[in-house]
Amino acid sequence: MENHNANDLIKSLQRIYYFNKITFWLNGELITAEIPPAQTTLEFLHNNQHLYGTKCSCNEGDCGACTVVIAQVKEGNIVYEAINSCLYTAAKLHGKHLITIEGLGTLEQLHPIQQVMLENHSLQCGYCSPGFVMSLFALLANISHPDEEEILSALEGNLCRCSSYQSILRAAKELSENFTFNDIVPAWCRDIEKQLFSFKDASKLIEKSGNLFYPCTHYFIPQKLSELTDILANTPESVFIAGGTDLMVRMNVQKEEMPVLIDLSELQELKQITYTSRGIVIGAVVTYSDILHSGIIKTDLLSLYELVEKIASKQIRNFATLAGNIANASPIGDTLPLLSVLDASLTLFSSTGIRELPLRDFFLDYRKTRLNYQELIKEIVIPLPTQDAFIRTYKATKRKAVDISAVVSAVKIETESGKIKEAKLAFGGVATIPKLSHKFSELLIGKPSEEINPIEIAEIVSAEFNPISDVRGSKEYRQILIRNQVLNYLQEYVQGDTNE
Amino acid sequence: MNKSYPHINGKLHLTGSSRFIADEIPLPEMLYTKFLFSPVAHANIMELDTSESITIPGVEKVVTASDIPGINQIGLVIQDEPLFPEKEIMYMGQPLAMVLATSEKIAEAAVKLIHLKYEELPPIFEIDEADEKGEWYIPEKKIECGDVQKALSEADFTLQGITETPTQEHFYLETQRCRAIPGEDRQIILYTATQSTMEVQEVVSRLLNLPANRIIVEVPRLGGAFGGKERGATIWAAMAALGCFLTHKPVQVLLEREEDMRSTGKRHPFQGRWKVGFDAKGKIEALDIELLSNGGAYADLSIAILERAMFHADNAYFIPNVRIRGRACRTNLPPNTAFRGFGAPQAIFILESILDEIAKKLELDPIKLRQINAYRSGDITPYEQKVIECNLPDILERLAFNSNYDQLKEEIEKYNDEHRNSKQGLSIIPVKFGISFTTTHLNQASALLWIYIDGTASLTTSAVEMGQEVSTKCATVVSKVLGIPLENIRVESSNSQRVGNASPTAASTGTDLNGNASRNAAEKIRVRLLPLAQSMLKNQGIDGNMEKICFKDGTVFSSDSPETKIEFKDLIRQAYLSRIPLGANGYYSTPGISFDWNIGRGSPFQYFVFGAALAQVQIDLLTGEHQVLKVFIVHETGISLNEAIDLGQIEGAFIQCYGWCTCEDLPRDTTGHYLAINPSTYKIPTIRDLPSKIQIEMIPSGSKYASIFGSKAIGEPPFIYGLTVWFAIQNAIHSVKPDAILKFPATRESILLALN
Ligand SMILES: Cc1cc2nc3c(=O)[nH]c(=O)nc-3n(C[C@H](O)[C@H](O)[C@H](O)COP(=O)(O)OP(=O)(O)OC[C@H]3O[C@@H](n4cnc5c(N)ncnc54)[C@H](O)[C@@H]3O)c2cc1C
Ligand code: FES
Ligand code: FES
Secondary structure, eight states: OOOOSHHHHHHHTTOEEEEEEEEEEETTEEEEEEEOTTOBHHHIIIIITOOOSSOOSSSSSSSOTTEEEEEEEETTEEEEEEEETTTSBGGGGTTSEEEOGGGSOOSSSOOHHHHHHHHTTOOSSOSSHHHHHHHHHHHHHHOSSOOHHHHHHHHTTOOOTTOOHHHHHHHHHHHHHHOOHHHHSOHHHHHHHHHHHHOOOOOEEEEEESSOOOSOSEEEOOSSHHHHHHHHHHOSSOEEESSOTTHHHHHHTSOOOOSEEEEOTTOGGGSOEEEETTEEEEETTOBHHHHHHOHHHHHHOHHHHHHHHTSSOHHHHTTOBHHHHHHHTOTTOTHHHHHHHTTOEEEEEETTEEEEEEGGGTEEETTEESOOTTOEEEEEEEOOOOTTOEEEEEEEOSSSSSOOOSEEEEEEEEEETTEEEEEEEEEESSSSSOEEOHHHHHHHTTOBGGGOOHHHHHHHHHHHOOOOOBTTBOHHHHHHHHHHHHHHHHHHHHHSOSOO | OOTTOOOTTHHHHHTTOSOOTTSSOOOTTOEEEEEEEOSSSSEEEEEEEOTTGGGSTTEEEEEOGGGOSSOOOOOSSSOOOOSSOSSEEOSTTOEEEEEEESSHHHHHHHHTTOEEEEEEOOOOOSHHHHHHTTOBSSOOEEEEESOHHHHHHHOSEEEEEEEEEOOOOOOOSSOOEEEEEEOSTTOEEEEEOOSOHHHHHHHHHHHHTOOGGGEEEEEOOOSOOTTTTTSTTHHHHHHHHHHHHHHSSOEEEEOOHHHHHHHSOOOOOEEEEEEEEEOTTOOEEEEEEEEEEEEESSOTTHHHHHHHHHHTTTTTBOOSEEEEEEEEEEOSSSOOOOOTTTTHHHHHHHHHHHHHHHHHHHTOOHHHHHHHHBOOTTOBOTTOOBOOSOOHHHHHHHHHHHHTHHHHHHHHHHHHHHOSSEEEEEEEEEEEEEESOSSGGGOEEEEEEEEOTTSOEEEEESOOOSSSOHHHHHHHHHHHHHOOOGGGEEEOOEETTTSOSOOOSOTTOHHHHHHHHHHHHHHHHHHHHHHHHHHHHHHTTOOOOGGGEEEETTEEEETTEEEEEEEHHHHHHHHHHTTOOOEEEEEEEOTTOEEETTTTEEEOOSEEEEEEEEEEEEEETTTOOEEEEEEEEEEEOBSOSOHHHHHHHHHHHHHHHHHHHHTOOOOBOTTSOBSOOSTTTSOOOOGGGSOSEEEEEEEOOOOSSOSGGGBOOOSSGGGGGGHHHHHHHHHHHHHHOTTOOOOSSOOHHHHHHHHO
């Protein structure tokens, strides 16, 4: 509710709120807490626990100062994942183990990560340090002896304005060389792993009122679709939240109110990646990290794997979902062009049933989709491309890592007996919705690859779009990007090389 | 001496237990603040109605200009900045009113119920327009030597042009904040994240009409500052103090990231209008340059920043005939302020652009051109300071050697011949950076040292700790003088009661000034302890000369018989019993510096720091991406007090400047609105932006003029090295398109637009 006058505001102070009563482990201790609706983990740590070691620097997922680690059971294994506590709602912690900087090491007995960072002089002002320690903890708790690429990928979501990166990298390499899982994960963490497996309690909603003031009144976390259907039947104005990496930014920074939120991330039916006759099916609450860990995707959809590696940061990828990227319908959602050229379709779910929609038809206008009232994306279906299909994506950003694209594109070319059988090219960031190039397909289909003139096609395709200028890039720049990305793809396709 | 003792607060930081203001338990009764920020850049306030917002339960008070008991003025050198504007709004994001409430959310909601009516005035955002209209805080400043007109007219070649540098956001990870707590006797205790405790005290005292001794300023440490909290923190401290004064309750001001980025000043954009004359060998004979800065709505530190820019307009080169004119322009942007380098990086960028043009014109090798023009010992700067102990020629030679320069150049040419869509480039930049505040009186510092009965020490200095590790260094100094192990020395928060009248911690002078003040304090105590030590050693049969007594590793002994030691802590206990004072106040002021702006002459700097860097980059012509392949730096540190700290400063400064040069694009719309006011759109470097290879050689100069224990200042000079990346990218672009114009910063967009 927006409060444009004093009376509205005073009224909303009398609203009824439903707190989530949850049980979880915090630094080795089982605790029960009553979480105000949509409170973030960071707010919980600061306001409820008075733990201030976890820092807030941006409150929108972009700096990593608030990094904490969550241990939970996934596909029968314990995983330790770093997340941005400023976006991760605290209600999601139910049944998990939250590890913060306060849990690792003491002044008298530093954790090996802290010790090695101290020796390498890996800090200046220290404001970013707890975040870096936690990111390294998650890295080393999951992988023994990570290589440089794995280290960079784990740390790219942590900003250090003093720019101690060089010495942090030195420390990380030393840690990677000299320490293993057993040195890194303390005994008290391992003790809880067993309990995580057997945890069964359900969380509860508790009514509260009286001079409270929050931007949300209900935060539901259904476990099954049937439960979700019941909730939907009783709550007219609700908004879905999966990871919350788009939605919570709107609440934290744009200060939007979301009176009723329904968190989808615990829906058992939506957590899998499976093969079916229609292709690979990715459930709506599968996270980017789940995608990267899935053997299926790495072997059969390498293009998606490689793109996802370039999305956001490790912390964000650990709880952001592919379905969220689609439903969010941003014109620069990175996965949309690739999913378009792969002919992906969506399974949509509502109380009245299920329907299918090709992804290409899903987007109507700027941030508008064909999702009906109370309808959600249940899964994404991606037909398997042919073995030798030429599939590439490219993201043009201002900074190498953790940056939203100015223009993102994807291409798929399938060849049969020397001739192009199918050619699809899609862009994000050039219009209000992700767009396919019609010219591209027109000019290529049926042609033998020797007859392709990359420069000519690039110019024609570029003229097909009329991008706008914004903070991420000018119109002229975007126009050049369109041309050059096409050129790059076609040169590589034709010659099998890019840069010679 | 341990050359690289770890960060003295490293354990605290790494365990998340170091104290930062406002990252701590709320105080009972504490009020939270939210501001009404101006939605326009320039306007007259017609009406500011707070009556509705005040009716909300939980709102304690809504504060505007009329609530200020003293003078509504937070300017210092030039008093032109109100805390809240009474009539004329001067920039977008300027605070106009402050809500004090029992929760942040309530305060936020109440701000929306403040009604502002205004009448827009035409704003000015660009240097050109401000300059044309004569919008300067003070008249033009000038430094001149030789006969520029004559030398230009006689030069073999002349070139002229206009070069511009953009702004940069500080993005200290800890946003602006302050907690104010009422004390007895009208005291207000300010926990404020500032680099200048004295300035906050002075401004708040005037604002509240309270004597300075009622305003207590305490700074545990800062989560980064980079100049952004030298003046930038004052306004927020003043807000908290005012709220506390009016309500008698603790008040917390804590800016969110967007509020901080929208409302606070940034690095000054500069414009250089220049004409240069040189001979066929590339020797520069004359430089006539106007340096214009975009200072924003209020003077802030713009004058001092302009001065430092003017002092660095020659960078590392001797030019016999020079005229440097400087004008700081008033515009309707948030008041631009100090940022690492303080105008010098801007001036040096402009001069290095000029050198690039000369190199292009004469087809000269960039390193040769720089060698020809580099300062040598004995040369005189345009402001008539003699350049002494100048090792620039050696440094450039070392750099060529380390980088295998000739071969590297050949490799790059070969690479460029063989690759169609990818090109490499390189660049070299030397630096001569003047150390001392150019405002001479600021070059002073104090230290308060206590040795307690158990032999541990507590040290407070004028300095504020913000990651530069002035604490570790000052503790090292005390440890050196008194032999106290570093783990037994605590460097305390900065506090105006323990050390008053503290100059800002800035201009890279923190360790020079405060290290010397600490040394002075420690030596006072040492001198007092010597007779006692002598007699205690005598009791153990060592009949030594006082000069031979050593304080080391927590023990005291005579260098004649080092085996017989007394424990430092025993000496201290005995000293206490013998009524020897164990606290001392140290003081230091930098000798031999002065400057007279009436004639533009003097020796503003105690010494110079010299160094040079080379960068090799590769760009992709289709995507505009670049990669920094190799960086070589040769940097003079003097006798480093702590090599790990100095290395960290060099690496960090390089990356911070690299960000300015490549990815930190901060566009603004025509209404004066900064468009990238959050980290999702304003991109500072991440760990992925490290160069593939970086080699740093720190050379001890053996300088007589270096500061504390032969060390030299380190904070700002290495910032300059990051500029090499921009020039190397330009160099790579010029290999395919010699006349391409590359915008600053060299984003992918700039690179592609330059190429197309
Ligand atoms: C630091 C940072 C970096 C980022 N970098 C990138 C990047 O590089 N590329 C990129 O494309 N994006 C990026 N994002 C945006 C975001 O992470 C992605 O869009 C992500 O995929 C969103 O998923 P989510 O689960 O967090 O969505 P949420 O925030 O939970 O939801 C997003 C929207 O979709 C709706 N929604 C979610 N799930 C469903 C569903 N199953 N059915 C119907 N509606 C649903 C929600 O109601 C909401 O409107 C970044 C975000 C941050 C904070
Ligand atoms: S506070 Fe910046 S990522 Fe959470
Ligand atoms: S050490 Fe200051 S931000 Fe990293």
